[in-house]
Amino acid sequence: MLKTLKRKAGSLALATTLGLGLATNASAVELTMYYPVAVGGPLTNIVDGLVDDFEEQNPDIKVNAIYAGNYNDARIKALAALKSGEPAQTSVMFSIDTYELIEQGAIVAFDDIVETKEEKEWLKSFYPALMENGQTQGKTWGIPFQRSTIVMYYNKDAFRAAGLDPETPPATWDELVAAGKKLTKDGQWGAMIPSTGYPYWMFGALSMQNDQVLMNSDGNETYFDAPATIEALEFWKDLGSKHGIMPEGTIEWGTLRQNFLEGKTAMMWHSTGNLSVVKKNAKFDFGVAMLPAQKRRGTPTGGGNFYIFEKTTAEERKATMKLIRFLTEPKRTAEWSMKTGYLATMPAAYETEEMKKYVADFPPAAVARDQLEFATAELSTYQNGRVRKLLDDAIQAALTGSKSPAEALEDAQKQADRLLKRYR
Numbered sequence: 001m002l003k004t005l006k007r008k009a010g011s012l013a014l015a016t017t018l019g020l021g022l023a024t025n026a027s028a029v030e031l032t033m034y035y036p037v038a039v040g041g042p043l044t045n046i047v048d049g050l051v052d053d054f055e056e057q058n059p060d061i062k063v064n065a066i067y068a069g070n071y072n073d074a075r076i077k078a079l080a081a082l083k084s085g086e087p088a089q090t091s092v093m094f095s096i097d098t099y100e101l102i103e104q105g106a107i108v109a110f111d112d113i114v115e116t117k118e119e120k121e122w123l124k125s126f127y128p129a130l131m132e133n134g135q136t137q138g139k140t141w142g143i144p145f146q147r148s149t150i151v152m153y154y155n156k157d158a159f160r161a162a163g164l165d166p167e168t169p170p171a172t173w174d175e176l177v178a179a180g181k182k183l184t185k186d187g188q189w190g191a192m193i194p195s196t197g198y199p200y201w202m203f204g205a206l207s208m209q210n211d212q213v214l215m216n217s218d219g220n221e222t223y224f225d226a227p228a229t230i231e232a233l234e235f236w237k238d239l240g241s242k243h244g245i246m247p248e249g250t251i252e253w254g255t256l257r258q259n260f261l262e263g264k265t266a267m268m269w270h271s272t273g274n275l276s277v278v279k280k281n282a283k284f285d286f287g288v289a290m291l292p293a294q295k296r297r298g299t300p301t302g303g304g305n306f307y308i309f310e311k312t313t314a315e316e317r318k319a320t321m322k323l324i325r326f327l328t329e330p331k332r333t334a335e336w337s338m339k340t341g342y343l344a345t346m347p348a349a350y351e352t353e354e355m356k357k358y359v360a361d362f363p364p365a366a367v368a369r370d371q372l373e374f375a376t377a378e379l380s381t382y383q384n385g386r387v388r389k390l391l392d393d394a395i396q397a398a399l400t401g402s403k404s405p406a407e408a409l410e411d412a413q414k415q416a417d418r419l420l421k422r423y424r
Helices: 012-016 043-057 071-084 095-103 117-123 128-134 156-161 173-183 199-209 227-241 253-261 272-281 314-327 330-340 353-361 363-374 384-400 405-423
Strands: 005-007 029-035 061-067 090-094 143-155 267-271 286-289 299-308
Touching (some): 029 043, 029 071, 029 314, 043 330, 071 090, 090 314, 095 299, 095 384, 117 314, 128 143, 128 299, 156 173, 173 227, 173 267, 199 227, 199 384, 227 384, 227 405, 253 267, 253 272, 267 272, 286 363, 299 314, 299 363, 314 330, 330 353, 384 405
Parallel strands (some): 029 090
Antiparallel strands (some): 090 299, 143 267, 143 286, 143 299
């Protein structure tokens, strides 16, 4: 069995010396896959195992899995390899990278690769909400793999101690505030929503709960200054400054999970990708719930998609399709979800016997799936990195009090309009 090539972040120079894309023997096709690992769970071992299984079943294909840090690192390294003349064939990158990758001519649409009726049906087998960020211009550019929604983790023991029903988590914003006040005490906050790392993602949930999307489906308009968007940011700020159930200012993405595990907050909003880690490490009874509603429930989807790069031969594309289809088979997708906490990306995965038993024994595993009914696309536009930073900066300016929510979002909208005007 061919061994998987494992590399840590910063290994691009080494990867270049390997002659990526060259066959190891007369009949083998060699593929290079960049993969982000700066997320929850022992993902390198899991991905290595999946790749080994694939190579065992497909001895004519060798897969070099290069682990590239977080999603941004994976995109930067993959695009750098593309420009260097030693491109990878595929990568898992942010689902929101689609417009940027299309604009750079870096990726090919799956519609232009699939050939058989079976392959065309496969394109339709994923949850529609997870496909939104990978589809535009009438084509599919990304296939969901490492995908998530935001869910609310809560400490059932803390709920009991505060006289709250541990089986009835807050279902509305008002209930969140009321429960948070009862849960807040010395050494324990009622709730925490992270505002570093991916603040725009958390804010996408709040704005959708107030029945307002952040952008259009063509990626060339944003609605940062809509009244409902401003109201959502005002509510987020009020959780700390007015209601006192959350620390004022910013809350770190990277340390929030540990704060929850240490009992420093009774509720946290975080990625479902943390589910397996919380399950393994929590020393208390915990629950997982959908995010609370205001005008409606809402969460953005999140995480990564598989992309196929444009600079690939017909043979490499066929081999890459075989790899991606292998990794997204229902049983394998179910296994991936059970080991990591990420969503199983297709209904068929939840119909496998293994997944049915897992969900029956551990109901929190079904929360993110059920929440897809209320999910919307993650913020994604042309000039996405710059537009996203505008919103991130606006959120942090409002939470730290340097600007009012309205002022911060109106400024961000003006700058986003200037960036996106040429795409309309």
